[in-house]
Amino acid sequence: MANSRDVAKLAGVSISSVSRAFREDTYISKEVKQRILSAADELGYTPNLLARSLKNQKSHIIGLIISDIDNPFYSIMTRIIEAELKRSGYRILLSYSNENSEREAEDLSLLSSSRVDGILFTPTSVKNRSLVNQLKKQNIALVQMYRRGYTDLDSILVDDQRGAYLATKHLLQNGHRDILLLSVESSISPNRAEGYRQAMREENIPIQDHLIMHLPFQTDLRMTIYNKIKETQPTALIAGTNTIGMDFIKVCKEHKLSIPDDISLIMFDDVAWAGLLDITTISQPIDYLGLSACRAIIDRIEKNKSGEPIVSVLEPFLIARNSVKNLYLR
Amino acid sequence: MANSRDVAKLAGVSISSVSRAFREDTYISKEVKQRILSAADELGYTPNLLARSLKNQKSHIIGLIISDIDNPFYSIMTRIIEAELKRSGYRILLSYSNENSEREAEDLSLLSSSRVDGILFTPTSVKNRSLVNQLKKQNIALVQMYRRGYTDLDSILVDDQRGAYLATKHLLQNGHRDILLLSVESSISPNRAEGYRQAMREENIPIQDHLIMHLPFQTDLRMTIYNKIKETQPTALIAGTNTIGMDFIKVCKEHKLSIPDDISLIMFDDVAWAGLLDITTISQPIDYLGLSACRAIIDRIEKNKSGEPIVSVLEPFLIARNSVKNLYLR
DNA sequence: TTGTAGGCGTTATCAA
DNA sequence: TTGATAACGCCTACAA
Numbered sequence A, B: 001m002a003n004s005r006d007v008a009k010l011a012g013v014s015i016s017s018v019s020r021a022f023r024e025d026t027y028i029s030k031e032v033k034q035r036i037l038s039a040a041d042e043l044g045y046t047p048n049l050l051a052r053s054l055k056n057q058k059s060h061i062i063g064l065i066i067s068d069i070d071n072p073f074y075s076i077m078t079r080i081i082e083a084e085l086k087r088s089g090y091r092i093l094l095s096y097s098n099e100n101s102e103r104e105a106e107d108l109s110l111l112s113s114s115r116v117d118g119i120l121f122t123p124t125s126v127k128n129r130s131l132v133n134q135l136k137k138q139n140i141a142l143v144q145m146y147r148r149g150y151t152d153l154d155s156i157l158v159d160d161q162r163g164a165y166l167a168t169k170h171l172l173q174n175g176h177r178d179i180l181l182l183s184v185e186s187s188i189s190p191n192r193a194e195g196y197r198q199a200m201r202e203e204n205i206p207i208q209d210h211l212i213m214h215l216p217f218q219t220d221l222r223m224t225i226y227n228k229i230k231e232t233q234p235t236a237l238i239a240g241t242n243t244i245g246m247d248f249i250k251v252c253k254e255h256k257l258s259i260p261d262d263i264s265l266i267m268f269d270d271v272a273w274a275g276l277l278d279i280t281t282i283s284q285p286i287d288y289l290g291l292s293a294c295r296a297i298i299d300r301i302e303k304n305k306s307g308e309p310i311v312s313v314l315e316p317f318l319i320a321r322n323s324v325k326n327l328y329l330r
Numbered sequence C: 001t002t003g004t005a006g007g008c009g010t011t012a013t014c015a016a
Numbered sequence D: 001t002t003g004a005t006a007a008c009g010c011c012t013a014c015a016a
Helices: A006-012 A015-021 A030-043 A050-054 A071-088 A101-113 A129-137 A160-175 A193-203 A222-232 A242-254 A274-278 A286-302 B002-013 B015-021 B028-045 B050-055 B072-087 B103-112 B129-137 B162-172 B191-202 B220-230 B244-254 B272-276 B286-302
Strands: A059-068 A091-096 A117-122 A141-145 A156-157 A178-182 A212-217 A236-239 A266-267 A282-283 A309-314 A317-319 B063-066 B091-096 B118-121 B141-145 B156-157 B179-184 B210-217 B234-240 B265-270 B280-283 B311-314 B317-319
Touching: A006 A015, A006 A030, A015 A030, A050 B050, A050 B220, A059 A071, A059 A101, A071 A091, A071 A286, A071 B072, A071 B091, A091 A101, A091 A309, A091 B072, A101 A117, A101 A129, A117 A286, A129 A141, A129 B129, A141 A274, A141 A286, A141 B220, A141 B234, A141 B272, A156 A160, A156 A286, A160 A193, A160 A236, A160 A266, A160 A317, A160 B234, A178 A193, A178 A222, A178 A242, A212 A222, A222 A242, A236 A242, A242 B272, A274 B244, A274 B272, A286 A309, B002 B015, B002 B028, B002 B191, B015 B028, B050 B162, B063 B072, B063 B103, B072 B091, B072 B286, B091 B103, B103 B118, B103 B129, B118 B286, B129 B141, B141 B286, B162 B179, B162 B191, B162 B234, B162 B265, B162 B280, B179 B191, B179 B220, B179 B244, B210 B220, B234 B244
Parallel strands: A059 A091, A059 A117, A117 A141, A141 A156, A156 A309, A178 A212, A178 A236, A236 A266, A266 A282, B063 B091, B063 B118, B118 B141, B141 B156, B156 B311, B179 B210, B179 B234, B234 B265, B265 B280
Antiparallel strands: A091 B091, A282 A317, B280 B317
């Protein structure tokens, strides 16, 4: 593979001129630049970004750790982030943590060694404190998305509590009282239950703690969900993620339960198929989430190197379709 | 950020010992290694992978260009690829081409400059011949997935023709004759129509060319699909991708058409929601596709540097659900 | 088993 | 506007 020395030789100039020919805002005559460019073309030369990064102490690469790619929510976000970062001249080193904090640790440490300029991630826990500290010391920008694990880092969040509140309120307004909340088990995002409780309190409905359930992160939850429904006999259900929603719908199909005739549903995440199945959802502003995260990290990298952590909270909203039965209309 | 020299100084050894302490299969005494490791720990030192890559002429990074991330098919594949490459010590530099060959060109050239060890991609066209040649000259391994654009590169394919054949055959066996094939417009994968024709010929059904339609790559195809259905009045439809399938289902909802009572459907890609809606699908072996692609590229990188292009073709299969009406049972 | 020195391909500084 | 040279941080002969 040809390097700048080869090009310099062929063009009859110095190696530093070659360097200049391949960068902006640099003094070089048109004529020389032209000669260098054609020499480079002849040799198939492209500047080596590895060497450039090493020299500049800047890789123009951002690590992205996605916690659960099977969730369409995160794949849409990934697309948005990729596009936005590309616009600003950054590229993505991708990995998936699978909601597993040890994998997250490996990823973080690899990104640390790779000298990325920043890391965008959804923390799975707060177990990787020391790694985070190391990254900070290294001056690698860190931005958390969707979950605020480490309070000293920038965070772009969605108000989950409000989402749960909206869902619960909507169900209450349709006459539901026995509402099952199926949320995800997580040490760092326990807000949904609170939104649920708040809505209940506002309507003076006694809160039944056994109707609030936190599910583990795993693929097939149908058994668990079915048993819980059998046991608690709710008239409505709030699914904390689209994967929980999907498993619930499967349960309904398998046991001939009709939505909303037998049981009503509101699901978090307005994924594409929710419209197909006419499901009322809590829509999270994925695009803003992605965009804000990109802006935040680029800002950290290019301007505001250090400073107080910035937290922005985005508002979810309810999209009403036909998966909630109005119990007052009987 | 501390470097190996700093660690060497603190541990009272030479810089080369530090290097050795951080690699396998190297001569170093336990005692010295231990001292180095704790010195490194104290300074928060991690080997700089950028420098290592530059020196070793090997980045352990593979470029992945995904053509359409909104398609769950590709996001699942991305997950599989990430996991498999990680197992082998490679990381992913991700980008999305959006089925746009100019973006693909940018991505390829950036990856070329980044000196990745290999590139996994789904070619959008064959317009980037010269870039591909440059990459080959650079000794960057190239593997195409899903589409065989450049015949001189390794390819991991799915037998689309067979998929279309299976779908058509299944519909014919259920008494359908007027079958609309909605495929994607692409210069490099025109096989579906052929599978359709083959099945038709086998049953001696005259082929109606206006029932074969190639749609452009874009988001909302509902209008086009509706008009085509109106015009051709088919009893069944084959959707070449899940996005086409989704748009078709939306059309049916909007115009109160029932699947399968008014019109039958077979869709390519067995995405998660297909089961929810009871749709008969042509399932593409995504996991094998991803795994094979990873094996192929690692093989190219680590063993079989040059050699004849390898083409492997995987078989799709039909998953029968309830979106096809049996016209013989009237 | 350990250390020295040169080079991987750039860019920044300084001088011409 | 151009060129020489010293880093950037690591690895690897080769020598000790």
